[in-house]
Amino acid sequence: MTCQESEQYIQDFVDDRLTGDALEAFLWHINTCKTCFDEMETSFLLKEALARLEDGTSFDLHSELKEKISLTEQYIRWHNRGAVVRRLILTVAGLMVALEMMYLYLYYL
């Protein structure tokens, strides 16, 4: 993902509207690009600060942002693990079909 693409995703990320591959690519980008991270942080802080000013609660936005990023990363790891398990099941199923065919082939030869 380029910085230009990442900029387009910042608002969606802050508003929790970013999902799937775009979310993963975006997180990877902001973890490796300080400029985009700072920009995302500013948008997040601005949005949250405005919301808190309205309802008057106290806040620790920096830890909340870290929490949001860590939760999202956990979600992605969990999501990827699901994909690995699905691939494993498909591989095993494929092997069983292959063995079955080999067996039938040898048996009826």
Ligand SMILES: [Zn+2]
């Ligand atoms: Zn960037």
